[in-house]
Amino acid sequence: xxxxxxxxxxxxxxxxxxxxxxxxxxxxxxxxxxxxxxxxxxxxxxxxxxxxxxxxxxxxxxxxxxxxxxxxxxxxxxxxxxxxxxxxxxxxxxxxxxxxxxxxxxxxxxxxxxxxxxxxxxxxxxxxxxxxxxxxxxxxxxxxxxxxxxxxxxxxxxxxxxxxxxxxxxxxxxxxxxxxxxxxxxxxxxxx
Amino acid sequence: xxxxxxxxxxxxxxxxxxxxxxxxxxxxxxxxxxxxxxxxxxxxxxxxxxxxxxxxxxxxxxxxxxxxxxxxxxxxxxxxxxxxxxxxxxxxxxxxxxxxxxxxxxxxxxxxxxxxxxxxxxxxxxxxxxxxxxxxxxxxxxxxxxxxxxxxxxxxxxxxxxxxxxxxxxxxxxxxxxxxxxxxxxxxxxxx
Numbered sequence: 001x002x003x004x005x006x007x008x009x010x011x012x013x014x015x016x017x018x019x020x021x022x023x024x025x026x027x028x029x030x031x032x033x034x035x036x037x038x039x040x041x042x043x044x045x046x047x048x049x050x051x052x053x054x055x056x057x058x059x060x061x062x063x064x065x066x067x068x069x070x071x072x073x074x075x076x077x078x079x080x081x082x083x084x085x086x087x088x089x090x091x092x093x094x095x096x097x098x099x100x101x102x103x104x105x106x107x108x109x110x111x112x113x114x115x116x117x118x119x120x121x122x123x124x125x126x127x128x129x130x131x132x133x134x135x136x137x138x139x140x141x142x143x144x145x146x147x148x149x150x151x152x153x154x155x156x157x158x159x160x161x162x163x164x165x166x167x168x169x170x171x172x173x174x175x176x177x178x179x180x181x182x183x184x185x186x187x188x189x190x191x192x
Numbered sequence: 193x194x195x196x197x198x199x200x201x202x203x204x205x206x207x208x209x210x211x212x213x214x215x216x217x218x219x220x221x222x223x224x225x226x227x228x229x230x231x232x233x234x235x236x237x238x239x240x241x242x243x244x245x246x247x248x249x250x251x252x253x254x255x256x257x258x259x260x261x262x263x264x265x266x267x268x269x270x271x272x273x274x275x276x277x278x279x280x281x282x283x284x285x286x287x288x289x290x291x292x293x294x295x296x297x298x299x300x301x302x303x304x305x306x307x308x309x310x311x312x313x314x315x316x317x318x319x320x321x322x323x324x325x326x327x328x329x330x331x332x333x334x335x336x337x338x339x340x341x342x343x344x345x346x347x348x349x350x351x352x353x354x355x356x357x358x359x360x361x362x363x364x365x366x367x368x369x370x371x372x373x374x375x376x377x378x379x380x381x382x383x384x
Contacts, residue, residue: 043294045287052288053289082273086280093285097245
């Protein structure tokens with residue numbers, strides 16, 4: 001069973017998007033990646049509209065089982081964080097409209113899953129994403145690499161049966177795709 | 193010419209919505225108001241979905257000329273502000289999808305417009321909204337009264353020809369509805 005995850009590194013100026021297919025043996029394959037950019041010269045409503053239309057297109061075209069979004073932190077620059085949160089709200093609502101489950105992962109969870117250390121820098125993440133996905137060249141810009149890393153992280157955490165931070169306050173419930181995977185895994189174990 | 197404004201006081205737990213019709217002589221009439229509530233027990237994607245569907249319904253039913261949203265500030269509680277920003281992103285994108293212009297107003301702008309003082313408390317805002325709209329009883333909860341106050345504020349600022357804080361970085365451009373009003377006003381002046 002292949003899990004298709006669409007990862008989003010939300011932002012108003014650059015929103016990284018990456019789609020990966022992950023097999024049960026953890027092998028991950030890049031399906032597509034890109035960046036949606038909007039200009040600070042444009043009005044907020046126009047910028048959010050561009051992001052909304054783009055995420056709609058990506059969800060329709062790639063039909064992911066789950067959307068993985070970077071959990072927004074407020075430690076960032078004050079004006080930046082508002083835009084990031086607004087963009088993430090638009091992206092999350094777009095998935096929810098389609099009944100696609102949404103999971104949130106923190107940057108350190110992503111770094112830890114992909115590089116083995118929660119404190120790695122962006123270059124290390126890009127390097128490992130390139131290696132994991134067997135790409136000839138590193139995905140650019142870094143926002144796209146981050147989105148791919150998020151998608152890989154989600155699939156690996158879901159597949160390992162680890163408690164995955166979903167969007168709920170309980171944060172330990174599995175998304176439908178994760179549950180489907182966990183169920184399949186349980187059945188496979190019983191069959192052995 | 194009547195300007196119909198839909199005001200939104202964004203929030204995850206309670207999103208206040210209010211629609212007013214404002215005449216050129218500043219007379220404001222309440223069309224509808226309400227609150228969309230979501231439970232902290234629900235996942236973030238489900239909460240944002242409820243807000244997205246509700247705002248769609250309000251926009252479709254009332255067809256406002258403009259959406260006025262409270263400008264989100266990051267001085268608030270950290271976790272609260274993220275939810276407010278995500279909800280506002282969903283609301284703003286919903287209007288942008290329909291080509292409805294969006295304007296942002298700060299809480300102190302709203303207080304100043306409605307009560308005459310930028311530092312009034314919530315009770316004063318509710319009291320004045322009740323009086324301005326000639327209502328028999330104050331709109332409850334306060335989030336709904338705030339949304340109505342936002343809508344009134346927007347129409348009055350637009351009608352007075354004052355520079356209105358739109359969503360752009362320039363913050364001085366008029367929305368199409370404001371421009372339409374300003375144009376009509378200019379023509380009326382020439383006709384006299």
